[in-house]
Amino acid sequence: MTDDNYLCRASKILLIGAGPSTAELIREISVFSDAIVAADGGFRAAENAGARAILVVGDMDSQHDLPTDQAVAHIADQETTDFQKCLAVCDADVFLGVGFLGGRLDHQLAAFSAILNEPRPVVLVDEAQLVFVVPPEFSMDLEAETPVGFYPMVPIQASLRGVRWPLSNAAMSPMGQIATSNSALGGALEISVDGPGLLAILPRRDLAGVLAALDRGFGKAQHQ
Structure with missing residues (x-):
């Protein structure tokens, strides 16, 4: 989609599911x-x-009485989720998502698939935690003992530093090496991966730090 075809453009867009x-x-x-x-x-x-909400996007199977002045993007296809439809018609440096974690497991897994295939950064947030796909290089400061988890959605090579159980150029995959139930040592958390596929799971309280780190190292230019 070209820039002229996006229905909503902003530096940071909150998507609500x-x-x-x-x-x-x-x-x-x-x-x-x-x-x-x-x-x-x-x-x-x-x-x-x-x-x-400046825009409502989806197949509208859950909406019947929207305000007459509400901007709507009705996309009828059933091959994509409403979350994917939002990403398709909006452009942002960083997306935030609320209402996509928890609840039905199939919906949550679909959201993970969507952010795995999305070149722009997306941070999904619920009451307790946040989830995002790690960019090629990522670094942020964390307090000691902050719980962190990393889960490879596809086979990747990854290095994790600044955590209790570090990894160096490790081959990670859903059927092999994972790195859940880890914790920060305090100071810089540093991650490098050889491609998209590693989910990072951090406490919600660290959202501001995650967004700042993504702004520094995960710009759109790296993914075009």
Whole structure:
């Protein structure tokens, strides 16, 4: 999609899904965003939080009485999820997502597949944690004993430094080496991977640091 065809463009866009979330969480995460877009049924979650969605995107199977002045992108195809449809019509340096973790496991797995195939950074957030695909190089400071986890969605080579159980150019895969239930030593967490595929799982409280790190090292130019 060319720049002229995007329906919403902003530095940071918060996508709101229909999965588990709270009004308090949406309000908290919206502070980090410049625009809010709802994925179909996520419109009600946004509305209940008092968050104004500038666009509602999806097949609209969950919407029947939207306000007449609400901007809508009705995409009828059933080959993509509403989350994927949002990513297709929006452009941002970083996307945030609330309402895509928890709830139905198949929906959560679909969200992981979507961010794995998305060249732009996406951070999914719930009440307790955040998840994102690690870029080729990633570094941020963490407090000692911060719980961290890393899960390879596909076979990759990865190095992890600044954690209790580090790895150096390790071959990771879902059926082999993983790195869940790890913890930070304190100071710099440094990760390098040879391609997209490694999910990082950190506490929600570290969202500001994650976004700052992604802004530094995961620009769009690296993925075009």
